[in-house]
Amino acid sequence: MANLLRDLLYPFTRPTALASRRPTGFFTDTTLCIGCKACEVACKQWNQLPSDGFNFTADSYDNTAQLSATTWRHVTFIEQFPRDAAAPPSPPDLNLDLTSLMMEAQNGRWLMMSDVCKHCSAAPCQMACPTGAIIHNEFNDVYIQNDICNGCGYCVAACPFGVISRSAFDGHAHKCTLCYDRQRDDLIPACAKACPTESIRFGPLDELRAHAARRLEEVKTRGFKGARLYGDRATDTYSDLGAFFLLLDEPSRYGLPDNPDTPQRHMIADYIRGAAGTLLWIAILAIAVIIHVRS
Amino acid sequence: MSAAEASAAPRIVTKAPPWHTSVAIDLLCSSLAAGLFAVAAIIYLLGDDTDRAVSRVGFALAFPVMIVDLVCLVIDLGDPLRFMNMTRVFKPGSPMSVGVWSIVVFSFISFVCFAISILPLGGRALSFLALGGLPFALVVGNYKGVLFSTTAQPGWSSMRWLGALLSISAGAMGVAVLLAIAALADADHTAAFLREALVWILVLYAIVFVALEREGDRWTRGARRAFPAGMWLTLLVGIIVPLAIALLAPGPDTDCTAALCVIGGSVAFRHVLIKIPHRLGAN
Numbered sequence: 001m002a003n004l005l006r007d008l009l010y011p012f013t014r015p016t017a018l019a020s021r022r023p024t025g026f027f028t029d030t031t032l033c034i035g036c037k038a039c040e041v042a043c044k045q046w047n048q049l050p051s052d053g054f055n056f057t058a059d060s061y062d063n064t065a066q067l068s069a070t071t072w073r074h075v076t077f078i079e080q081f082p083r084d085a086a087a088p089p090s091p092p093d094l095n096l097d098l099t100s101l102m103m104e105a106q107n108g109r110w111l112m113m114s115d116v117c118k119h120c121s122a123a124p125c126q127m128a129c130p131t132g133a134i135i136h137n138e139f140n141d142v143y144i145q146n147d148i149c150n151g152c153g154y155c156v157a158a159c160p161f162g163v164i165s166r167s168a169f170d171g172h173a174h175k176c177t178l179c180y181d182r183q184r185d186d187l188i189p190a191c192a193k194a195c196p197t198e199s200i201r202f203g204p205l206d207e208l209r210a211h212a213a214r215r216l217e218e219v220k221t222r223g224f225k226g227a228r229l230y231g232d233r234a235t236d237t238y239s240d241l242g243a244f245f246l247l248l249d250e251p252s253r254y255g256l257p258d259n260p261d262t263p264q265r266h267m268i269a270d271y272i273r274g275a276a277g278t279l280l281w282i283a284i285l286a287i288a289v290i291i292h293v294r295s
Numbered sequence: 296m297s298a299a300e301a302s303a304a305p306r307i308v309t310k311a312p313p314w315h316t317s318v319a320i321d322l323l324c325s326s327l328a329a330g331l332f333a334v335a336a337i338i339y340l341l342g343d344d345t346d347r348a349v350s351r352v353g354f355a356l357a358f359p360v361m362i363v364d365l366v367c368l369v370i371d372l373g374d375p376l377r378f379m380n381m382t383r384v385f386k387p388g389s390p391m392s393v394g395v396w397s398i399v400v401f402s403f404i405s406f407v408c409f410a411i412s413i414l415p416l417g418g419r420a421l422s423f424l425a426l427g428g429l430p431f432a433l434v435v436g437n438y439k440g441v442l443f444s445t446t447a448q449p450g451w452s453s454m455r456w457l458g459a460l461l462s463i464s465a466g467a468m469g470v471a472v473l474l475a476i477a478a479l480a481d482a483d484h485t486a487a488f489l490r491e492a493l494v495w496i497l498v499l500y501a502i503v504f505v506a507l508e509r510e511g512d513r514w515t516r517g518a519r520r521a522f523p524a525g526m527w528l529t530l531l532v533g534i535i536v537p538l539a540i541a542l543l544a545p546g547p548d549t550d551c552t553a554a555l556c557v558i559g560g561s562v563a564f565r566h567v568l569i570k571i572p573h574r575l576g577a578n
Binding site: 007008011012066124127128129130131132133148149150151152153154156157158159160161162164165166167170171172173255256257260261263264266267269270271273274275276277278280281282284285286288289290291292293 | 310313314371388392441446451456467484488
């Protein structure tokens with residue numbers, strides 16, 4: 001009984017907020033990603049996330065398919081090959097030399113991106129959460145307090161990137177914590193630590209942004225005119241991201257929304273429309289009652 | 296690169312929320328309870344003694360319906376034992392938080408009104424409670440539309456008039472049910488003005504429904520393709536048929552049929568509404 005009472009009352013206690021520290025985040029340079037999935041494995045290992053099983057998607061080498069309550073890092077594979085291209089040589093006929101390898105780009109290319117929670121500066125999931133379980137922690141990263149979350153699912157509906165999921169195991173919402181526990185011990189997140197090509201960089205956001213701008217110029221001078229940064233700064237409809245990307249193609253090619261929209265931008269106007277509808281039907285009813293009472 | 300992709304990125308990025316039948320029932324019951332209470336309150340405050348007898352039935356019905364709604368709200372949570380955490384904070388920027396607090400206050404007032412209505416208690420206290428509970432009933436009838444439109448979900452996120460539509464639907468259901476009760480109780484005077492009110496509220500409902508249908512983005516249009524039967528059923532059964540009954544064959548004999556149609560259309564609309572992101576995501 002005492003335990004039950006403690007469990008019921010505990011969420012209502014208010015600990016002192018921790019002092020803010022320098023905002024941190026991820027910069028994912030997709031031009032360096034080789035699709036090794038070391039980040040996925042490191043994330044699962046550190047955070048003790050269960051396996052998703054050996055599922056065959058049948059349309060890609062990407063068999064993880066998406067971020068979920070048990071997959072907080074996901075390497076997206078995008079195979080861009082013309083459908084009318086000649087079939088690649090079968091293994092016995094492979095005559096791999098430097099020229100054929102260099103020619104691969106003409107036939108098509110693979111884009112790879114290690115996707116993760118975007119840790120938005122103004123996060124729709126945090127704004128939507130009715131329990132206060134989702135907060136910005138002292139590193140300004142978006143963090144779900146799993147001892148508070150009751151699994152209402154509103155954060156799932158609010159996230160424009162499809163990051164958060166509700167776990168069938170405990171019924172709570174889960175996503176990347178940006179290795180909050182490691183950060184508090186001055187360690188870098190497991191995925192960034194494991195990445196062999198430094199495609200995933202972790203650090204203070206201002207330093208990451210400066211590095212990303214330099215890297216973008218470098219990639220463009222190498223002929224990738226479509227290269228762009230995604231989420232490094234706020235747009236008219238969305239805040240800047242704590243986890244931002246260097247992409248070689250349009251965001252939608254990577255499974256990212258081209259123009260993400262903050263759902264709460266429309267809330268006040270929607271309430272006003274709702275109130276207008278309410279007042280109209282109330283007025284209709286009130287007039288009908290008054291007319292009949294007087295008659 | 297303009298080349299066709301062997302594996303294209305998914306068209307819809309967002310994940311559909313884990314909301315299914317219990318949320319559709321919750322959506323229906325909260326609208327019905329709010330509608331019943333609001334209509335009963337207005338009749339009680341503005342009507343005469345005969346009308347007040349009908350509105351007492353409305354108060355008596357609103358609370359049990361709200362209980363069903365509360366049960367659905369709790370069992371729909373991933374961790375139902377933590378339902379109290381909803382009252383841990385009040386966040387005006389979260390429609391769900393606004394809704395929860397409105398439901399808490401409304402449920403309490405609606406319970407007291409229920410108790411007064413079924414007991415031979417009276418008059419002035421019920422007037423105060425009706426007046427005090429009315430704003431909360433209206434918020435309960437309204438907020439869920441804003442809750443759905445304030446998401447990133449395809450279909451829902453473009454439905455700017457959804458709050459207004461659900462509110463008018465709540466009003467239509469409240470008027471229709473009390474009209475049926477008035478007809479069954481031979482309260483002809485009350486039934487007469489409720490019938491007139493129902494006609495005009497259904498006209499308003501139809502206008503906003505068409506506005507909602509036309510304003511949508513490609514996802515909403517996709518939803519219409521995905522649920523043609525559901526959308527047409529909503530419009531036909533929930534609005535056109537009861538409107539035709541109230542206009543062409545008004546009378547105590549047909550009032551119950553009209554009320555059943557309004558409720559049936561409301562059920563169909565809420566079922567279709569809940570399924571939109573799931574259906575679009577699956578396509």
